[in-house]
Amino acid sequence: MCDGRNLPDMRPVYPKAGAYPEHAALVKPDGTQVDRKVFVDREVYDAELRQIFGRAWLFLAHESQVLNPGDFIRTFMGEDDVIVVRQRDKSINAFLNSCPHRGNRVCQVDSGQKSRGFVCNYHGWSFGIDGGLRGTDGKVYDADPTFEKAKIGLTPVAQVQNYKGLIFGTFDPDAPSLEEFLGPFTYYLDVMLDNDDGGTEFVGGAIKSTMECNWKFPAENFVGDILHAFWTHQSGAQAILGGAVNLGEKERERAFHATVYGHGIETNLDKVGNTKTLGYPELVEHTLGRFEAMKQRLGDTRARMFGAVSSCTIFPNFSFLPGQSTFRVWHPKGPGRVDLYTWTLVNKNLPDEYKEMYRKGTMITFSPGGVFEMDDGENWEYATRINEGWVTRHQPLHYGLGIGSEVVDSELPGHIYRGSLNDANQRHFYMRWAEFMQFENWDDLQNGRTAPPQKTRLNAEEG
Numbered sequence: 001m002c003d004g005r006n007l008p009d010m011r012p013v014y015p016k017a018g019a020y021p022e023h024a025a026l027v028k029p030d031g032t033q034v035d036r037k038v039f040v041d042r043e044v045y046d047a048e049l050r051q052i053f054g055r056a057w058l059f060l061a062h063e064s065q066v067l068n069p070g071d072f073i074r075t076f077m078g079e080d081d082v083i084v085v086r087q088r089d090k091s092i093n094a095f096l097n098s099c100p101h102r103g104n105r106v107c108q109v110d111s112g113q114k115s116r117g118f119v120c121n122y123h124g125w126s127f128g129i130d131g132g133l134r135g136t137d138g139k140v141y142d143a144d145p146t147f148e149k150a151k152i153g154l155t156p157v158a159q160v161q162n163y164k165g166l167i168f169g170t171f172d173p174d175a176p177s178l179e180e181f182l183g184p185f186t187y188y189l190d191v192m193l194d195n196d197d198g199g200t201e202f203v204g205g206a207i208k209s210t211m212e213c214n215w216k217f218p219a220e221n222f223v224g225d226i227l228h229a230f231w232t233h234q235s236g237a238q239a240i241l242g243g244a245v246n247l248g249e250k251e252r253e254r255a256f257h258a259t260v261y262g263h264g265i266e267t268n269l270d271k272v273g274n275t276k277t278l279g280y281p282e283l284v285e286h287t288l289g290r291f292e293a294m295k296q297r298l299g300d301t302r303a304r305m306f307g308a309v310s311s312c313t314i315f316p317n318f319s320f321l322p323g324q325s326t327f328r329v330w331h332p333k334g335p336g337r338v339d340l341y342t343w344t345l346v347n348k349n350l351p352d353e354y355k356e357m358y359r360k361g362t363m364i365t366f367s368p369g370g371v372f373e374m375d376d377g378e379n380w381e382y383a384t385r386i387n388e389g390w391v392t393r394h395q396p397l398h399y400g401l402g403i404g405s406e407v408v409d410s411e412l413p414g415h416i417y418r419g420s421l422n423d424a425n426q427r428h429f430y431m432r433w434a435e436f437m438q439f440e441n442w443d444d445l446q447n448g449r450t451a452p453p454q455k456t457r458l459n460a461e462e463g
């Protein structure tokens, strides 16, 4: 008779983070210089999967994608294949898409509705939408008294939480709440998520594409690189608008970078600069027509951000463009490849004809065939490939634009840097990257250089 000592222990295992000070040292402490190894080195990449993708909160889905019990979509957390599924009690959960028998995937399709569960193709084990093992093929298992069906299931993502419709997950049971991870950056997220009573939704399906680049190039581009737009995207903007995108002096003066915990947004506060590039003048008019209502709700600055020339990344790999409403995740697939998932976010209350303009506008601008995406993709692919050169990879990279431009602002939370043409958010992005490499625990992670500033201390330093 079996005494239980040799039965498999099927409890979930969440790998612990370590400390990689040698990798953290690849970024200068103030972020002004980055070693090219971070873009090409396999060891660094493996450490990223452990230190960053193994414990940061990662974007999974918009709740509108899984409206009813059994609705599910597949996505990735780092390189881990994950199923996000609405439960019978209406909560949303996520599981590794991997059978606990031999590891085969249990869900073969990208999404589905009102599913009763998932079946593994290999030996026929089936799982409920709660991840539990339901059925096995044949009497073999039932006849075996040591087979503990109730203790076997899909590995759940350790924590899943919702911020105003956006669902995030983390593999770290010890991670602080999603809101603590986002910190005061929620102030800026609300520009897109809370400018209207009705909430938001994704419209249309996901657009999926592949780029042969390191995941950090697009992430750092969206976190604050408006600088490239006036050069890289000039011809694309001309094709759509019939003229160049130029910001006035006034906008340039008011523009800023805002960053906290490596999340960052840069904005030019010009109200509709990004929206204009979608090519629908009536959508621009509609956005301007909502300005006063948004101002009542969010204040003047954030109302100006909604459609402005601007971009944003939530650390590590979730980005969006206000005004164009493209939301995307850069899924890492090795040091030199990214699988890009793109969606379009709109207010639920927006009339259908305008939703359709955003959906089509996304395809014209930021899709595999979009004029701007092609501009960007070529740059990121060459930046990655060229950095692989043996001598090239030993040369430092310059992230020093706008050193010393940090200001104290009574209204805006986070670290605020005057002007949008600088590298401030990129520096914070890599400082956050280095903190994830360096620190083993969340106490240290939440209290590093990228944490919210002590405004009084900054004042004292300046004085």
Ligand code: FES
Binding pocket: 099, 100, 101, 102, 103, 104, 120, 121, 122, 123, 124, 125
């Ligand atoms: S691998 Fe899934 S049932 Fe065997």
Ligand SMILES: [Fe+2]
Binding pocket: 221, 228, 229, 232, 233, 372, 376
């Ligand atoms: Fe771009």
